[in-house]
Amino acid sequence: MDFRKFLTLPLAVFVLFAAVPGFAADVNELERRLDIVSEELDRMKNSSGGHSDGIASRTAVHGYGEVHLQMPDNGPSLIDAHRFVIGVHSELNSWIHFNAEIDFEHAAQTLEFEFSYLDFLLKDNFNVRAGVVLMPVGNLNENHEPPLFWTAERPEFHSKIVPTTWQQAGVGGFGSFGDINWRLYVVNSLQGIGTGTDGNSGYFRDTDGLRKGRLQIDYVQMENMALTGRVEKKYTGGQVGFSFYSGDSTQDLIAEDGNVLLLEADMKWRRGAFEINNSIANIDISDSDEMNTYCSSANTRASSSCRNDIPENIFGINLQAGLHLPQAMGWNTKHDIIPHVMYEKIRPADEFGAKAATASRAKNFDRWLLGVSYMPDPKVAIKMDWSSYNYQIAEQDDKTRVDLAVAWMY
Secondary structure, three states, rough: OOHHHHOOOOOOOOHHHOHHHHOOOOOOHHHHHHHHHHHHHHHHHOOOOOOOOOOHHEEEEEEEEEEEEEOOOOOOOOOEEEEEEEEEEEEEEOOOEEEEEEEEOOOEEEEEEEEEEEEEEEEOOEEEEEEEEOOOOOOOOOOOOOHHHOOOOOOOHHHOOOOOOOOEEEEEEEEOOOOOOEEEEEEEEOOOOOOOOOEEOOOEEEEEEEEEEOOOOOOOOOEEEEEEEEEEEEEEEEEEEEEEEEEEEOOOOOOOOEEEEEEEEEEEEEOOOEEEEEEEEEEEEEHHHHHHHHHHOOOHHHOOOOOOOOOEEEEEEEEEEOHHHHHHHHOOOEEEEEEEEEEEEEEEEHHHHHHHHOOOOOOOOEEEOOOOEEEEEEEEEEEEEEEEEEEOHHHHHEEEEEEEEEEEOO
8 A cells, every 4th residue: 555645635635724823714725725635636546547446536525615695674785705615525445434524614714613424334224423423403404505405595494493504423323224214323412501611612592592502522521412313204206304302401510401302304395396395393491490590690690601591492494385497387408497485483482481581582583585596507506585584572673684695516
């Protein structure tokens, strides 16, 4: 074995992802580093003498990106180079595969580690996965590339109810039985209350439910574990899916467990040019009163990682319907134009216990959206939509917004 070749790819990836101060690399710098990796992969392939057994021939680079323009009726227009993601899939041998993605967000001002895991392929119906994995919850978290959903931004359901992208460290199994796919993992749990110190800074709150309870896997406290899984049944023209997550969230900061039980169901169905995509989720948080009491103490409340507005129930619905216009009109083209409508019922704070000191349902809302997605290629989407937000209590926050997006994957 030529160890120089074996070491070259990790070194090239290091060149690409070596941190610049504050991760504030500009676009030109990112492009330069991507060119280095691309040239190095080409050199490795050429140096293999045409043989297909080198690591470079079994390694593929993929990724996605999106740029958004928001135009709300109650504030200034904002443009954001939201995401640039690069990933690697490498077949280390015939039955061990490596997968990883790193996400540069907001013009590379923020670096996020999306996942990094090994798959041990044993048989079709049972395989093993270990590392930092995406939670198999909902129909978007594991497949969140922007050309795969119609709206300019990810639906609010997949932010404030089921957080996307949501990853944890763990191990589990996956496989398929014909047209039924399954995943089941044991992972480190969400963190519902924290002290604000390194590795202990997660928390739940009334504005976006569980979202802030996710932590990057950087020496995070791991006193609690969780079990999560998903089953999908594929059928002609679509699929139905069921997901769950169950795990404690107090990390032994209090005697109570703060168990999070998430149940989710979704379905996709297409008949001819017409397609629908629906999801529903319910989340119960036990011991929310005790968690809110702990976070109401003077010393603890000073931490930005402990909130006394933790709900005991979170609920959400997402309903989408679209028409693939070229197919409906009989046009002979590979382009796709998808006018669509969406309704969301978003309740990140549906119910509170008696000890929620600052309990508020002000961020509960209903959303209607009308939009269109133009896809000149299956991996490219140009999107525009109009949304109306109607808040449950704080009617003064009602708003409309126009969103534009350019999205791609490779």
